[in-house]
Amino acid sequence: MNNPRRILIVDDSLAMRGALVKTLRNDHLIIEQAENGLEGFEKVRQLHFDLIITDVDMPGMDGFTFCKVLREKELLNTIPVIILSSHDKESDIERGFQVGASAYLSKTDAKAHLPALVERLLKHSSLIQDRLIMVVDDSPVILDIITKGLIKEGFQVFPSPSGRAALDALERMQPDLIISDLDMPEMDGISFCQTVHKRPPLTTVPFITMGTESDRGKMRQVLQSGASTYILKPFNIDQLVITVEKLLSDHFLLLLKDRERLETEQRLMLASIASLVEALEARDPYTRGHSEAVSNMVTRIAEKLGVPEKQVRDISIAARLHDLGKIGVRDDILLKPGALTDEEFAIIREHPVIGAKILDPIPSLKKMIPLVLSHHERYDGKGYPEGLKGDQIPFWARMTAVTDTYHALTSDRPYRKGMPQSRAIQIITDAKGSQLCPKCVDLFLQWIDDL
Ligand SMILES: [Fe+2]
Secondary structure (H helix, E strand, O other): OOOOEEEEEEOOOHHHHHHHHHHHOOOOEEEEEEOOHHHHHHHHHHOOOOEEEEEOOOOOOOHHHHHHHHHHOOOOOOOOEEEEEOOOOHHHHHHHHHOOOOEEEEHHHHHHHHHHHHHHHHHHHHHHOOOEEEEEOOOHHHHHHHHHHHHHHOOEEEEEOOHHHHHHHOOOOOOOEEEEEOOOOOOOHHHHHHHHHHOHHHOOOOEEEEEOOOOHHHHHHHHHOOOOEEEEOOOOHHHHHHHHHHHHHHHHHHHHHHHHHHHHHHHHHHHHHHHHHHHHHHOOHHHOOHHHHHHHHHHHHHHHOOOOHHHHHHHHHHHHOOOHHHHHOOHHHHOOOOOOOHHHHHHHOOHHHHHHHHHOOOHHHHHHHHHHHHOOOOOOOOOOOOOOOHHHOOHHHHHHHHHHHHHHHHOOEOOEOOOOHHHHHHHHHHOEOOOEOHHHHHHHHHHHHHO
C-alpha cells in the first residue's frame, strides 16, 4: 500500500477506541474516531474513508442502523464496513450481513484478527477502486443491468452497444477488464476479442465473454480466441462480480510478479556493472571513483532538467560504464605515468569501441551503447571513434564529455596534481564549441553555480 488509507473507528467507549487504534496503528493508516453512528455519518460525509469499523450497541445511532444508512447513500455504499460486536450470536451476525457489512468480528477476537482483516479488505477495495470495466452488449436491457450492478460494487463502467463502437472508444481509453456478449450483429464477441488482443496496450487485458450456448466446442473456441473466461447467460450479477474480482486479482498478481522479476533483473544487472567498473578501477588507483563521480554529476544534471526517472536511471548506468572499454587496454599503457607515444594513444582511443562491444550482447545494456561509444567525440568533429560533429553526437554523450573533462582536470593524476575548480571551469569554458558542446557546458556551469 503506497498512499496512506483512512479508517474510521466508531465506538462509544473511549477505552475501546484507544485499544483499537493501538492494535491497528501503522504508517500506512490514518485513523479517525467517532462516538456513535450519527457522528460517524457526519465524518463520512466530510472525509473520504477507505474502511469503517463500527461497534453495535451505541447511544444515538447503533452500528446496524449506521451500516444500513451508509449502504443507502450513493458514493458511500461501497466503503467496506467491519461490525465489531461483544455478542457473537448467530442472529447478530446474520443481521450484520443483512445491512451490508463486509465482515463481522467479535471484540474478543479483535486484537488477534482485526489487523489481518483490515489489510485484506483494504487490498480488496484497492483492487476495485478506479478500475474501469468496459461492457459490450447489443441488448440495452442487459447492458444496463450489468453496468448498474458493477457501479454498485464500486467499479467504473463504460458501456458500449457494439464491438465497433467499443473499438472506437478503445482508441481513447484503456479499461482494466472487458466484458462482452458473444452474439452481436456487425462484429461478434470472438472477432472483437481477437481484435482487442492485437492492440499493443490491450494485449493482456482480461476478457470475459457471455453467451447462451453451453456446448463445449463453442466454449473452447471462445477461450482460444484469447478470452479469459466464458459465462453462460442468464447469470446473476453476483456471479459476474466474483468472476471480475477474481480475474482482476489474478491479473494484478501477474503484473506484480512481472514487476518483481524486472526489479530482480535490474538489481543483478547493477551488481554486474558495479563489479565490472570495480575490476576496471582496481587496476588504476588514480581513476578509482572516477566513473562514479562522472555518473553522479550527469545524473544530477539530468534530474535537474526534469528527465523522466526511468531515463535518468539509464543515463546514470551508461555514464558509470563510459570507460568500461579500458578493461581491454594493456596495463603498461593504461598506467603509464609519462606522455604516450602515438601508437599507445591509438590503443587508448579504442576504449569506447571496446566498451560498446562488451555491452552489445547484453540486451538490457544495449541502450547504454550510444553514450559509451561517443563520449570522446568532439563538438567540432575532431574526436573519436567516428568523428561525429555537433548534434550528431548523442546529447548525454556530449554531457558526459563535459563532466568527464571536469573531473579529470580536478583529480590527481600520476603526472600532475588536480587543478582548482576555477581553473577547470576556465578550461571548460574555453573549450565551448570546439571540444565541448556549448549547450552542455552552459547547463553544467549552471548546475555547478547552483550547488
Ligand atoms: Fe573515456
